[in-house]
Amino acid sequence: MEHTEVINVRLNEAEDGVVILDQTRLPRYVEYRTVSRLDEMAEAIVSLRVRGAPAIGIFAGYCLYVLARTIRTGDPEKFQRFLSDYGAKLNATRPTAVNLSWAVARMERAAGEESGRGVPAMVARLRDESLAIRREDEHMCTAIAAFGLTLLHDGEGVLTHCNAGPLATSRYGTALGPLLLGRERGMQFHVFADETRPLLQGARLTAWELQRAGVDVTIICDSMASIVMKNGWVSACLVGCDRVARNGDTANKIGTSGVAILARHYHIPFYVLGPTSTIDLACAGGGDIRIEQRDPEEIRSLYYTQPMAPEGVPCYNPAFDVTDHSLITAIITERGVCRPPYDKSLPALFAVGA
Amino acid sequence: MEHTEVINVRLNEAEDGVVILDQTRLPRYVEYRTVSRLDEMAEAIVSLRVRGAPAIGIFAGYCLYVLARTIRTGDPEKFQRFLSDYGAKLNATRPTAVNLSWAVARMERAAGEESGRGVPAMVARLRDESLAIRREDEHMCTAIAAFGLTLLHDGEGVLTHCNAGPLATSRYGTALGPLLLGRERGMQFHVFADETRPLLQGARLTAWELQRAGVDVTIICDSMASIVMKNGWVSACLVGCDRVARNGDTANKIGTSGVAILARHYHIPFYVLGPTSTIDLACAGGGDIRIEQRDPEEIRSLYYTQPMAPEGVPCYNPAFDVTDHSLITAIITERGVCRPPYDKSLPALFAVGA
Numbered sequence: 001m002e003h004t005e006v007i008n009v010r011l012n013e014a015e016d017g018v019v020i021l022d023q024t025r026l027p028r029y030v031e032y033r034t035v036s037r038l039d040e041m042a043e044a045i046v047s048l049r050v051r052g053a054p055a056i057g058i059f060a061g062y063c064l065y066v067l068a069r070t071i072r073t074g075d076p077e078k079f080q081r082f083l084s085d086y087g088a089k090l091n092a093t094r095p096t097a098v099n100l101s102w103a104v105a106r107m108e109r110a111a112g113e114e115s116g117r118g119v120p121a122m123v124a125r126l127r128d129e130s131l132a133i134r135r136e137d138e139h140m141c142t143a144i145a146a147f148g149l150t151l152l153h154d155g156e157g158v159l160t161h162c163n164a165g166p167l168a169t170s171r172y173g174t175a176l177g178p179l180l181l182g183r184e185r186g187m188q189f190h191v192f193a194d195e196t197r198p199l200l201q202g203a204r205l206t207a208w209e210l211q212r213a214g215v216d217v218t219i220i221c222d223s224m225a226s227i228v229m230k231n232g233w234v235s236a237c238l239v240g241c242d243r244v245a246r247n248g249d250t251a252n253k254i255g256t257s258g259v260a261i262l263a264r265h266y267h268i269p270f271y272v273l274g275p276t277s278t279i280d281l282a283c284a285g286g287g288d289i290r291i292e293q294r295d296p297e298e299i300r301s302l303y304y305t306q307p308m309a310p311e312g313v314p315c316y317n318p319a320f321d322v323t324d325h326s327l328i329t330a331i332i333t334e335r336g337v338c339r340p341p342y343d344k345s346l347p348a349l350f351a352v353g354a
Numbered sequence: 355m356e357h358t359e360v361i362n363v364r365l366n367e368a369e370d371g372v373v374i375l376d377q378t379r380l381p382r383y384v385e386y387r388t389v390s391r392l393d394e395m396a397e398a399i400v401s402l403r404v405r406g407a408p409a410i411g412i413f414a415g416y417c418l419y420v421l422a423r424t425i426r427t428g429d430p431e432k433f434q435r436f437l438s439d440y441g442a443k444l445n446a447t448r449p450t451a452v453n454l455s456w457a458v459a460r461m462e463r464a465a466g467e468e469s470g471r472g473v474p475a476m477v478a479r480l481r482d483e484s485l486a487i488r489r490e491d492e493h494m495c496t497a498i499a500a501f502g503l504t505l506l507h508d509g510e511g512v513l514t515h516c517n518a519g520p521l522a523t524s525r526y527g528t529a530l531g532p533l534l535l536g537r538e539r540g541m542q543f544h545v546f547a548d549e550t551r552p553l554l555q556g557a558r559l560t561a562w563e564l565q566r567a568g569v570d571v572t573i574i575c576d577s578m579a580s581i582v583m584k585n586g587w588v589s590a591c592l593v594g595c596d597r598v599a600r601n602g603d604t605a606n607k608i609g610t611s612g613v614a615i616l617a618r619h620y621h622i623p624f625y626v627l628g629p630t631s632t633i634d635l636a637c638a639g640g641g642d643i644r645i646e647q648r649d650p651e652e653i654r655s656l657y658y659t660q661p662m663a664p665e666g667v668p669c670y671n672p673a674f675d676v677t678d679h680s681l682i683t684a685i686i687t688e689r690g691v692c693r694p695p696y697d698k699s700l701p702a703l704f705a706v707g708a
Contacts, residue, residue: 027664161577192670195653195663197551197575203653203663211664218668219653221551222577223515223609227675230611255577257584258616265615299549299557299573302656309549309557310381310565315573316546321581 006209008167009050009059009134015127016069018062022049023167023201027208038067038089045093045100048199052168053242053278054137057099060090061130064107068126076115079122083111096251096292096320098243098280103133138171140275143334145177148238148273151330151337152178154187156235159225159263161194162253163201164240164273165209174273175238176209183215191217192228196253198298198317222255229266237263241274241331248325248342249286254318260327269329276333279346286322294319360563362521363404363413363488369481370423372416376403377521377555381562392421392443399447399454402553406522407596407632408491411453414444415484418461422480430469433476437465450605450646450674452597452634457487492525494629497688499531502592502627505684505691506532508541510589513579513617515548516607517555518594518627519563528627529592530563537569545571546582550607552652552671576609583620591617595628595685602679602696603640608672614681623683630687633700640676648673 008021017036024047025031033049035041041063044050050059064086071082087104094100110129114121152158164175172180179189191210196202203219210217220228228234237259243251250256250272263270283289296315301307309315331338331346338345362375371390378401379385387403389395395417398404404413418440425436441458448454464483468475506512518529526534533543545564550556557573564571574582582588591613597605604610604626617624637643650669655661663669685692685700692699 028661194577195551197549197577200662203667207667208664211667218670219663220670221608221653222575223548223551223612224670224672224675226612226615227608227672228670230675254575254581258577258580258612261580261616261619262612265619299575302660302662306656306660307382308554308656309573310562313557313561313565313571313573316578316582317575318578318581321578321584 006166008055009062011062011066016066018059018066020044020050020059021167023051023205024049027204036066038086042089042093045090051201052163053099053240054169054174054275055167056094057103057277058134058137058170060100060103061107061133063090064104065126065130068111068123074119076119076122079119080108080111080115083108094292095290096242099277102277106133134170137169137275140334141169141172141174141177144174144273144275144332145172145181147337148178148271148332149182151269151271151332152182152189152236154182155189157190157192157233159192159194159228159234159237159259160206161202161239161256161259162196163205163209165206167205167209168240174275175240176206177273178238179210179215180213183213188216190233191215192225192234193217193219194222194225194255194259195219196255197222201253225259226262229262229268234268237268237270239272241272241278242320243283243289244272244274244279244331244346245283245285245289246281246343246346247285248328248331248340248346249289250323250325250328250331251286251289251291251320252323254321257321257323257327260323264327270327271330271332272323272328273332276335276349279333279349281347281350286324289322291321292319293317360520362409363416365416365420370420372413372420374398374404374413375521377405377559378403381558390420392440396443396447399444405555406517407453407594408523408528408629409521410448411457411631412488412491412524414454414457415461415487417444418458419480419484422465422477428473430473430476433473434462434465434469437462448646449644450596453631456631460487488524491523491629494688495523495526495528495531498528498627498629498686499526499535501691502532502625502686503536505623505625505686506536506543506590508536509543511544511546511587513546513548513582513588513591513613514560515556515593515610515613516550517559517563519560521559521563522594528629529594530560531627532592533564533569534567537567542570544587545569546588547571547573548576548579548609548613549573550609551576555607579613580616583616583622588622591622591624593626595626595632596674597637597643598626598628598633598685598700599637599639599643600635600697600700601639602682602685602694602700603643604677604679604682604685605640605643605645605674606677608675611675611677611681614677618681624681625684625686626677626682627686630689630703633687633703635701635704640678643676645675646673647671
């Protein structure tokens with residue numbers, strides 16, 4: 001296995017397709033595929049071939065640029081309507097992650113700003129905008145990693161849930177960023193990666209990424225977080241986020257709230273890491289976050305083939321849960337570290353830096 | 355699927371083998387197999403073909419009787435030494451469950467009591483003793499179910515972890531007993547069954563047993579217990595136990611302590627159900643309970659065939675964890691309901707009833 005950078009999402013050379021590293025095939029197969037049509041793009045998001053809130057935002061940017069190139073009209077208004085339609089269809093694929101709708105809105109706004117200069121200028125702007133989203137994400141991840149690293153000490157044990165590494169974002173990732181940046185700087189951490197049922201992003205993706213980067217990683221089942229904490233092996237929990245409400249309530253992969261409750265019980269700091277684009281100030285609290293329900297078959301069988309439960313038995317399969325702000329020690333963004341009360345510290349990020 | 359009683363462990367007709375329902379094959383295949391040799395018996399326990407602390411105790415009783423019949427000596431002392439040797443080998447298979455060593459010790463003591471009457475009398479007594487262990491377990495389960503039912507209300511939501519039903523015991527099981535007895539009495543409960551990684555006893559066994567019995571059951575991943583509790587869908591948690599220390603600290607399937615911490619957070623009562631044979635008064639607290647570590651491959655792959663993680667990545671795989679007594683609302687035994695302080699209420703069970 002080569003230690004080259006993993007590019008999870010990029011434009012192909014002809015710029016008529018988006019090349020993705022198919023995350024459903026990892027860790028067994030490192031398989032790239034190119035998607036060019038709207039239905040393929042939507043399927044890639046729904047099936048989690050592309051996943052991780054920031055990565056979905058980057059992917060949506062590239063997708064809209066590629067789709068924009070196929071729109072056959074010279075009329076800026078018509079063009080914008082087609083673009084909006086594509087954006088709405090991408091938006092509908094996953095309701096919880098704010099980055100998707102954020103990227104779509106940003107692309108549409110960018111095109112709109114060029115409408116006076118004609119369709120070719122709009123397409124050119126969409127290209128620039130999609131590359132800017134990618135570039136900014138990389139800068140954000142680097143800053144998040146650096147801020148996160150200020151909270152850790154060399155040699156510490158860290159627990160993480162799901163995957164918020166390079167595959168979910170760009171470059172360093174969010175929750176894994178401090179660990180990867182620290183490794184580059186010669187530090188070592190002992191990472192316990194929750195396998196993260198039902199889709200095993202922790203076992204399949206986080207373990208794979210950390211192993212590649214030379215970070216010491218041990219996989220545990222989600223149910224083992226309690227004993228690992230009790231054993232005194234964990235000094236901090238690091239998780240990503242899919243949507244952060246104004247009061248600090250955080251939607252992230254199902255099981256995150258349980259980890260936070262355990263961390264509180266064992267007096268271990270619990271950190272949420274994500275770009276400010278994940279913070280939704282229009283959302284007052286966790287109660288306003290819509291939680292995506294997924295196919296029960298994800299629980300009943302592995303990879304839709306190996307049975308894990310009686311056929312047809314009911315399963316409840318929410319993709320996310322909301323961690324109450326009271327359980328979160330700090331929220332780390334590219335603009336700095338926010339502490340409670342979050343309804344003050346989160347809006348302040350936007351008042352100052354933006 | 356027929357609604358007949360499931361017999362997980364029984365003597366075969368010739369009484370030269372023990373017939374077991376192979377729990378590793380459920381729910382896909384209902385497959386019985388007969389084990390006659392010590393190595394097959396030990397393998398059946400290690401591989402979890404027979405599992406659940408009380409079922410292992412019953413199985414060990416039958417095994418020692420079947421093995422005793424193969425001992426070719428007329429000398430009671432030699433006979434007892436052979437029997438001890440078999441018992442020690444069975445005992446070594448799983449260190450955490452107290453029922454195994456309890457049943458082995460009981461069988462050896464019974465044989466010893468007949469040693470003055472010769473080997474045939476010792477063998478006959480072993481037969482009676484093994485059947486008594488099975489019969490007493492059924493009575494115990496019925497009593498546990500009845501005591502547990504006093505703590506529940508018709509229509510309630512209940513969460514359970516792992517499998518402590520008929521497959522793990524006899525007749526009603528322990529943690530599932532109140533639900534099955536309640537169902538017989540016309541009540542209905544809404545059960546959330548943690549799938550219980552890595553070996554999926556909840557998804558494969560608990561869901562199968564409850565479905566057969568007409569109890570409303572929904573499988574969730576272990577990481578979903580928090581959101582189900584937060585949704586207000588659960589009024590009580592019911593779990594079994596593999597060893598209860600004098601102070602109430604309870605070893606049970608890995609993940610149980612996490613469920614207890616979540617239940618405390620959400621103010622939901624957390625009940626442990628088990629026979630008094632599971633209470634080990636000689637064990638002062640959870641720190642004295644040895645926790646069995648299992649093969650990392652159980653986490654890395656499903657059924658040792660489907661990869662779920664990068665090959666060879668380290669995994670930590672404890673079979674059990676210890677739930678602190680402070681998190682347990684009550685411990686329900688066949689002799690009644692114990693409340694804190696357990697270091698008073700647990701020994702009292704033995705002072706009075708025994």
